[in-house]
Amino acid sequence: MASGRQPSDEAVPMEASRPRHERVTADEDGQRIDNFLIKRCTGVPRSHVYRLIRKGEVRVDGRRVKQTRKLVAGEQVRIPAIQLQPQQDVTVPDKLAAAAGKAIIVEHPDFLLVNKPAGIAVHGGSGLAFGFIDAIRQHLKEPKLELAHRLDRATSGCLLIGRSLKANRQLQDLFRQRTVIKRYIALVDGCWPDDIRLVDAPLKKNVEKAGERRVTVDSQGQEARTRFFIRQRFEQATLMEVELDTGRTHQIRVHARHSGHPIVGDTRYGDNSSNTRFRQAGLSRLFLHSSELAFDWQGERITVQAPVDSAWEESLRALREQ
Known part of the structure; x- marks a missing residue:
């Protein structure tokens, strides 16, 4: 769906701006300083924004802040001189x-x-x-x-x-407070054991040489818990219902691999030979689907389910026939 190119986070900005001070509006009350700057400094790479904060060039009411600092309406933010990348309008077909x-x-x-x-x-x-x-x-x-x-x-x-x-x-x-219920369905490689229902393994993000993020199970990482429930067994795969207690990057994918049963079609954490075998059987996507979100909103319980598409259903029919 997305095509073409635009500058990456490491692109070199161009046109010069001037230092300025801007007030935090009522609508921006509670917004993090990094997101505030990204909105106000259109075209500036995120990496450059974070660098300015770390160097102390961004001030809130005259004081240095961390990138996680939440702003209060009425505060004054000093935005230093920045080289701005010319912004092009985004047009989608x-x-x-x-x-x-x-x-x-x-x-x-x-x-x-x-x-x-x-x-x-x-x-x-x-x-x-x-x-x-x-x-x-x-x-x-x-x-x-x-x-x-x-x-x-x-x-x-x-x-x-x-x-x-x-x-x-x-x-x-709501997501940070972990009050949103997040349920997924996943097709994993092989026969998932009956006794693995909770994977409690800390995760750590690493950046490889090519700049690609890869997450690993690491005792020094952030806590991460995923609950797995068997929905249906096939000869070479298992359909699972998955519920997240935490929401770490690639959490389900890494925990599934850690359990010895990576998600079918996972080219980053999966098994190449298994993925090839599944592709030959017509299963050519990552079989991970966010099936349900539930949360409270202004006194109302919101519960929404998203159905899988016809291609997913056809893949399961092919597995049943096998």
């Missing part, structure tokens, strides 16, 4: 924008819940001119839509999008 619109499951005044297809990045960058969020913005003509969380490009299913900065911050807080 109309056909793809319309397809993204059809993926909307729930339209709430404060948020959207969509069923993201597999193979579509949620946002642009790293060589992608646009992402799924840009397609939704264009289709609905709502430029302020923001992702409340993320899904891997190869993962399909429930994606929550805020319709304002205030709503999106509140949604993100």
